[in-house]
Amino acid sequence: MHIQTHILSGWCAADCFQLTPRERFFAMIAASVADLDGLGIIVSLECYVEYHHVLAHNALFGVLLATVLALFSRHRIKTFWLYLALFHLHLILDYYGSGLGWGIHYLWPFSDHDFLNPTAWELNSWQNIVTTSALLIWTIVIAVKKHRTPLELMLPSLDQRFVASFRSKH
């Protein structure tokens, strides 16, 4: 599934909990950073095919990721489980929405078995478009009601301009 969908999934899920701005930012990272293993595309297509959905789409990476992010969070126990759940949400979204032939190597490096969905949706399927659109609408609702966007921590002035823009239309 597209990276922006993963990022928004973390943002929207984090809104269901009492979190600090940094924890909400970490939730977006937890929901999306697995796709770093797709950076092999910079090197070559073979590298991309070999390592995407392998290096960072496995349980070990998920536990390490959630642990490191939780260590830098205020609510460590609560956020550890949230980050771990969001990492798995990423895998579930990929399992259904990454197109055919992109199995998840969940047990790597202990096993090379890939969990392959024979009926996965194509990347540009209507299901993925609906998912992204729903998350986008949810993000706008958060902006209107809670006065924040996914940019709150990194680009606060742009965040507030977006919030003002959304609120002026409602």
Ligand SMILES: [Zn+2]
């Ligand atoms: Zn992925």
